Amino acid sequence: MSRLPIERRNAPSQRELLMNRKLTRIVALTLWGCLSAAAMPPRLSIAQQSVTDTNASIAAHRVPTQHLPNAVQVSSQVISGGLPEGEQAFAELQSLGIKTIISVDGAQPDVEMAKRFGLRYVHLPHGYNGISTERTQELAKAVRVLESPIYIHCHHGKHRSPAAAAVACIAAGQIPAADATAILELAGTSRNYQGLYRAAIAAQPIASTTLDALEVDYKSKVDPPPMVEQMIAIEHAHDHLKQFAADAWKASPKHPDLDPAHEALLLREHFTEMLRGEIERQSPEAFLESIRDSRDAAAGLEAAIRSGLPHRARQAFVNRIQANCVACHRRFRDVPLSE
Known part of the structure; x- marks a missing residue:
C-alpha cells in the first residue's frame, strides 16, 4: 500500500504561537462562561x-x-x-x-x-x-x-x-x-x-x-348567616376605632373618609342589631348581656368623641368594648368544634 505524501510545513513563528495561545485562552473563557450559565439556574421571581x-x-x-x-x-x-x-x-x-x-x-x-x-x-x-x-x-x-x-x-x-x-x-x-x-x-x-x-x-x-x-362546586361568594354578617360588621368598625385610638384620634391616611364619631355610631347600631330578631331569640342570656354592655360602651364612646373629651375618657370605652369581645369570644366563639 502506498503512503500518502505528508505535506511539509515550516515551524510556526513566535508571533503565531502567541496568537494561538491568546485564542486558546479566549475560547476557554467563552466555554467556561457558557457552561457556567448552563449550570446556574435562571433568576426567578418571588412566585417562581x-x-x-x-x-x-x-x-x-x-x-x-x-x-x-x-x-x-x-x-x-x-x-x-x-x-x-x-x-x-x-x-x-x-x-x-x-x-x-x-x-x-x-x-x-x-x-x-x-x-x-x-x-x-x-x-x-x-x-x-x-x-x-x-x-x-x-x-x-x-x-x-x-x-x-x-x-x-x-x-x-x-x-x-x-x-x-x-x-x-x-x-x-x-x-x-x-x-x-x-x-x-x-x-x-x-x-x-x-x-x-x-x-x-x-x-x-x-x-x-x-x-x-369528592364533588365540590367552588363558588366565588356565599351568603354568611345573620350572626356572622353582624360580627363581620362589628369587627370592621371596631378595628377602625382601635386604629383611631392608636393614632390619637387623628384621621388615617389610609382611610381619610372615616370619621371616629361615625364609626362609634355604626358600632353601636351593629350591636343593637344583634339584639333583634333571630339572633336574640337563639342566643344565651350571658351572650346578650355582653352585647348590651358593648352597645352602651359604643354609645358612650360616640358621645365622648362628639363632646371633645380627652383621649383617656375615650380609651376607657374602647377598652371596655375590647374586654367584652375577648371574654365573649373565649366563652362562645373560640370553643373547639369537638367540645
Missing part, C-alpha cells in the same frame, strides 16, 4: 422561587410584601395572609404569580377587583372554633385541583387563614403533618384559638381516591 416545584416540601417562611398583611409561604403552592384591599394589594398578588384566591373569612370577597387582575376567587369560610371535616376536604381538594399558586386569606391573616392553609396542604399531601404547629406559630396564631390548633394538629393526608371522588 416559591412555586416552581409542585412536589417540593419547603420550610414555612414569611413572604416580604407591601400590601398583603402577614403573608406566609405554607407550601410550594400556597401562601397564607390577610385580606387584600385595593388595587395595590391585588396587583401584588398578580406580581407574586397568584392565580386563585381562597377566602376563609365570612365577608364577601371583592370578586370584581380580582377579575380585573386575572385572578379567580373562591369562598370557603369557616369559624374560629375549628375546621369541619367537610370543609377540610373541600380545602384539600381546592389546593390540589384549582389553578396555583393559591393565596388563602382571612381578615388579618393571623388565625383562620394559616390554620386553613396548614390543614389544606397537609390533607392534600403537600407538606408533612408535623409542620402544622410551626406554621401557626410563625403566622402569630393565638393559642386562645384552641379549635384552630386542634384542627391543624389533627390534620392528616387524605387519600387521592377520596379527593378525586
